[in-house]
Amino acid sequence: MNDQSWMTLTNLSLLFGWLAVYFCLPKRISGSSRLIGYVAGCIALIISAIQIFTTYSFNPELVLFCVFSFFAVVGSCLMIVAQNPAHGAICFALTITSTGGIFLLLAAPFVMAANIIVYAGAIIVTFLFLLMLVNQHNADLADSESREPFLASVTGFILMGSFISILTASFSSQSLSGNRNEIELIINETQQALSITNLSELKAKVINGDNYVVTKLKNALGGSGIWVERIEVDVQKNGTLMINKSDDIVEIKTALTSLVSIGTEYLKYRSLLRPSIAMVGNSGADPSLPLGKIRKDQSGRPAMPADNTTFLGKLLFSDQLIAVELAGLLLLVATIGAIVIVRQLPTKVSS
Amino acid sequence: MYDAMAYLWMIPVIPIIAGFITFIIGPSLLRSHAHLPCIIAGLISFVLSLFVLNDVVKAVESNDISNPSSVSVSYFEWFRTGDPNLVGENIKTAGSLKAEFSLRLDPLSSAMIVMVTFLGTLIAVFSTGYMRDHHGHIDPGYPRFFASVSLFLGSMLILVLADNVLLLYAGWEGVGLCSYLLIGFWFEKPSACKAARKAFLVTRLGDVALFLGFALLWVSSGYHLDFDGLLTLSNYDSGVGLACFLMFLGACGKSAQFPLHVWLPDAMEGPSPVSALIHAATMVTAGVYLLARFMPLFASVPEVQMVVIGIGAFTSLLAALIALTQTDLKRILAYSTMSQLGYMFMALGSGIDVKSALPILALSAAIFHLLTHAFFKALLFLSAGSVMHSMHDVIDLRRIGGLRKVLPLTHIGFLCGALALAGLPPFAGFWSKDEILSVIHETSKHSNYPWFYILMWATGIFVAFLTAFYTFRAYFLTFWGGLKLPEECHGEVHESPKSMTYPLLLLSVFAIGIGFALSNSTPLSIEKFLGKTPGYLLLEHHDHDWLTVGFATASGFAGLILAFVFYGKGGVTFSEQSSGRSNFAVELSKNKFFFDEIYNKLLIAPLNLVFYCSRIFDQYILDGLVDLIAHIPRMIAQLFRPIQNGLVQFYALAMILAVTVFLIALARSM
Amino acid sequence: MLDLKIYLILGAILFCIGLIGFVSRRNMITMFLSAELMLQGVAINFLAFSRFRGNLQGQSFVLFILSVAACEAAIALALIVILYRAKNSLDVSKWQDLREEDLEPNEDQEILLVDSYQVQPMPTLPVAGHRPAQEEDASHV
The missing domain is CATH 1.10.167 (Regulator of G-protein Signalling 4; domain 2)
Structure with missing residues (x-):
């Protein structure tokens, strides 16, 4: 598939994707628009699948990628159109787990685990607790009506289209692949x-x-x-x-x-484009090496350090030590800050 | 003579420094001693002036070429404009101006500085008593008063001593400013504020003319600023007449001559010592001094001199007629000042022939009268101030009377002053007034228009009669008849404190004696002294004009007797007389010939209309334009203001739109 | 074989969907989740670059993103709680005090809920130690 037909199909799927999001976004008068949105979303996904399957050769990685990205995209779309924030949070958890699969495909098992623990485990649960805490018995007007659904979705999809077209353009020229x-x-x-x-x-x-x-x-x-x-x-x-x-x-x-x-x-x-800081070397291939000099694995892609967690730990506690400490400090400050913010308020409200 | 020049600069500078010192530390540190810098500075200046005068007298008597009686010294360069590389004669071109702080010492200026410093010091001493109430508490503006008086003295001395017209103008404006400050000294009173503003604005009219005159002189004399260059007639081709006329207009403003005379009576709103010092003795004579200084130029244009003498005579007559019916003691004195200043201008206007001795005769007569008038008029004002002080600021002649017994010292002072003013022999006014009248008589023999000068002479005699009449009318109404006190006194009257009465007595001596002392008959003769000024013909001996003397004395006595007949019994009959004989002439005089009203109708009303139109133009057209311009950005902004609607999502959307636009531009370029 | 491009495109899609959610939804919690979704898109980008450069820098960066997101969640939740207490609503449109002085506030009209869908009530936390009332339970999802 050449770039021309790729971009045409992309634009088509973006158009349907936009229709899907626009019709599904909660609006004052919904009617049967959600149904239209679902149909358009299915069309967009089918087009995207055609694109992917015609571009890449069929192998297990492709199947896994398609499954995970399907759930990620569908979950995120459902999250932003959900009228009930609790449903949205569940959809968000689906998205997080799906992106976890993508992370695994990208050879990042530790990050996958951390991601699921932090997001699906901590944040989502906290949110659900919060939703119950605020005790919103009835559906709020805010949930059943979006602000500027047309403008927002058009802008978002135009941005998405420009991202994709730029990516397509830059990868087709292979501009900096020389030796x-x-x-x-x-x-x-x-x-x-x-x-x-x-x-x-x-x-x-x-x-x-x-x-x-x-x-x-x-x-x-x-x-x-x-x-x-x-x-x-x-x-x-x-x-x-x-x-x-x-x-x-x-x-x-x-x-x-x-x-x-x-x-x-x-x-x-x-x-x-060449990084100038010399690293200890725990992170794998030297970033200053040209792509041709990087050690390749059997599939022809750059080899990653086999023991991901070990090497990531070495990297974090050698090259990135100060950043790690600062991140820990930030977490501490945020914890204290959150407590202070919530504790101060009751006096203000009562007064 | 040259020795004197070494310290001459200190004479004006010391009072100015004292003035600034009083301004700065007066209210906080000196308080009730705020008069000290002023009096000390005045005394130092007076002593120095005496030394200077001594040197000048020696120089005049020596007749020595190496010791000239007229010297000018430049102390420093004041400012210069134009090409700084030009030096010497080359600088005297249009566009290049070099003004120096240069002072001039000659008989005229030396006589003036002695008078100014002496009277200034004496009046400052008087003020220390006058500016306190009966319990000795000082006026709230006490330091301000003495600071202004000090500055006034300095400015007046600079005016008198200046050797170039720019410095003279600076002093001229300085005294104008101090006069404004002192007339409006009690600025809580609306009338004082109004009077100060009136004085300032009316004299400003004259000042503009004066400056134009100076500029014209500068141009037509070949770009000279110093008096040596300006007074040399050969420097001029043309323009002298117009320049002299403009300078005369300036002198009219400062010396309260018709038509710019309206400010002087109102200026009596200031404290009495100020009236004595500024509006009787010194500042108002600046015009006379100016014309005397430029006498060689004026003498060369007899047409302007006829205007000068005409205006002088007219003012003199007008003021005397107005003074006849006034009931405010200080106002009467103010009108008499105008009248006497008119006399001086009559004298100055009679110096018409450059080739003859007339200019120096006229000049010395004018200066002679200036000096004697300064003394006796200061005396009269101080006496009036003393009366006012004792009467709790009441000087309405209808409400006071018979004060001879309760204010004996003040009575003596006022009497001496009145006799001097009325020109009765042998008091001061007699000698100087006779000089003036004889000069006018003498001029009529040399002029092409003898009848005009004879008319002026007759006017002078008549004014002398009127002067004697209204002076003694005021005197009799104040001091004779039964005791009549205003209710403000609560029946108690005290003579003023010694700081006020002693200066009165000292001035009384001068009022009696100075006329004779400076007359032709003595070695101190002012005529011979001034006659030695370089640039004038040496004085030939001239006799007393017995005809003039006889007429003037007779008219003086006639006025005195007439006043005694009408008012000798005091103010009891005054109200009956004024109400019984109300006719057009009396109304005219009482209302000061309606000058204020005429000016209001003729000048101020049309100007007000113009101002109103300008205000409308400014408010609605100019401001409207400005507002319109200011509204354009506002209207444009109105289009975009709804963007700031406070919704955070809207802001995010705008941000994303902008990023999208950039990305699309990037995608198209790839 | 999958290349870098397809992973970057997936990241871009997630990012833009999160953006749309953040801009259009008015519930503060949904907005916050959308922001987290954008962070997920960015994380996929980093990991893809890391994979295709063959080193772990990108992965370590994602870990930092995770920690910052956790901080953000803590602070944001605290803020949402106090904002809710102040206005008794999660609607972000209730907070538009920073608008231009003389602008009218952007009031949303009350709408008549269309019958086409059922409004789902929120789940509520029952009081600990007591059996929740049966009929309340039935109304919950």
Whole structure:
């Protein structure tokens, strides 16, 4: 599936998703609108499923992802449209457990456990207690009427669409997937070649069978994407000017200079994204490593530390120690603050 | 002479410093001793002035080229504008102005400073008694009073001693300010506030004309500011006449001459010592001093001089006629001041021929009368103040009378002053008044319009008669007849304290003797003294004009006798007379010839209309425009204000919308 | 094989749904849950990046998000309790005192509940140690 049809289907599913959310949001006059919303939601989910199953090859991970994300999305949608906050809280618990599955898929078992304990365990239960504490016997007007349902849902879905389109655009170009060390090597080689004055010697240096610099740089940059396009436009003049076919030394050298400048620019742009803080190394692969240098597992994806909890603990208590302490302090302060806030009020209310 | 210049600057500066000291520490530290800085500074200035006068007299007598009788010294550069690189003569171009703090010492200024410092000190001493009530408690504004008096003295001395017109103008405005402060001294009284404002605004009219005159002089004299340059006639091609006329208008404002005379009677709202010092002896004579200072210029334009003498005579006559029927003692004295100032202007206006001795004769006659008048009028005002003090601020002639017995010292002072004012021999006014009248008589022989000057002379004689009459009318009504006390006194009358009566007696001596002492017959002759001023022809001997002397003396005595006939029995018959003989002339005089009313109708009412229209324009058109401009942002804001509806979700929605817009822009660019 | 993109998209979807809930729902508790949902979306993002970079930085960050969310929950619950006590309602629209001075408050009209759905009463906590009344129980879900 190419980007074009992917985005078309995405827009379609977003439209139905919007219809679903808009019709399901509590409004003054509901009527049968909820039913419309449910139908639209089903359509949107079906379209999304088609997208996913046509894009990715069928395997157990895909199935698991689809199941978990289905429950997460449906649970969250039900949460925001629920008229009864207690129902909403239950739906939220469903969402949390589903995202827990997603966390597992992302090789984060400890975070999954912590998430479920904190959210589904602590926060949701606290909320349910609170709901009973405030003792809201009758349905409140606030629950049966949304504020600006149209504007809010339109805005939310436009934001969602722009997120997805940006993600699609950036992943299709594979803009920064080049091999840094290889590019540096090629640039050095080309700069050496520029100092040669003899035409045949230069050609021999630059075009040496499979050692043709332009092709090498293109491969090093990932074979496609905007950087390769720039080489095709600037250096090869869309194929009309080929270094290997020209006999004019000046022309060849101009082309080589622009080749060097494109490579240098790529490295400079890339270095902006490179983290500069050296870590102890408990967190796995060095973030400064290029993707190509990262150790891969059998499925071809970067390998994660096998013992997640151990390594996460080492990381937290070495690199992130101060942050951990501060987070603990924050929790303490929040606890005291919550107690103080609630304790102060009765005097104020009675007065 | 040059030795004197070393400390001449201290004479004006010391009172100014004393004034500021009193302003700063007076209310908190000095309190009932707040008069000390003023009196001490006045005394120091007076002693220094005597030394200065001594030097000038020596210089005048020596006739030595190396010891000139007129010296000016620049102490420091006051300010300069224009190109700072210009020096010397080059600076005297339009756009470049260099003013220096330079003082000038010559017979005229030395005589003036002695008079000013002497009277200032004496009146300050008098005020220490006057500004307390009968139990010795000081007035709440006691320090303010003496601070203002000190500042006034300093400003007046700067005015007199200044050697360039800008410094003179500064002193001129300084005395105007102090006059304003002191007239409105009791600012709780609405009438005092009104009078102060009136005085300030009316004199301001004259000041504007004066400044224009100075500017015209500066331009037409080839950009001179100092008197040496300004008084040299060869510097001018044209413009002298207009400049002199403008300066005369300024002098009219300050010296209360028609048509700017209306402020002086109202200025009597101030404390009596202030009336004596500022509105009789010193500040109001600044106009006379100014014209005397510029006499060489005025003498070269006889047309302006005819205006000067005409206005002087008219004011003199007008004021004397008004004074005839007034019932307020201080008002009578105020009108008599106007009248005498008119006399001085008559004298100044008779100096018409540059080539002759007339200018110096006129000048010395005017200054002579200025000096004698300062003494006897200060005496009269202080006596009136003493009466007022004893009568609990009542000086209405209809309510008091026969005070001769209860206020003996005040009576002597007032009598001496009245005799001097009436011009009876041998008191001070006689000598100076005769000088003036003889100068006018002399001028009529040299002028192209002899009949005009004869008319002026006759007016002078008639005014002398009126002066004697109204002065003694006031005197008889106050001091003769049966004892009549206002109810405010509760039947108890005390003579004023010694701090008030001693200055009175001292001034009485001067009122009797100064006229003779400064007359032609003595070595102290003011005429010979001033005659040595450089720039004037040396004085040729001239005899007494016996015709004038005879007429003036006769009219003086006639006025006195007439007043005795009408009012000798005191104020008992006064009310009958005034009610019985009510006719148009008396009404005219009583209501001061309706000048205030005429000004109100002719000047103030149209101006009020203009002001009203401007206010409407400002309020509804200008303010409306401004409000309109102010409303535009408000109206635009009105469109967006509902955004702030207090709903937190609405704010979140707005934030998300903005983020979405940015994201879409980003997505499109990829 | 699933790639990074699909996980990021899932995170974005959860985030935006939470956003819609936060903006449109008026019950303070639902709003709070929506905010937590947004945090879940962000957490999926972090974990996906962590997975596809092959290190644990993202996971540790999610742990911090968890602790901050717990603090937030504590404070928010306390605030909701006192806000409820002040106005006796969980409606966030009752609190609009920060609006422009002369604006009318955004009053929501009482609506006639349409019969198409049953209004569900809230569950209530029975008094400890006593058997709850039978008919009250029946009305509960």
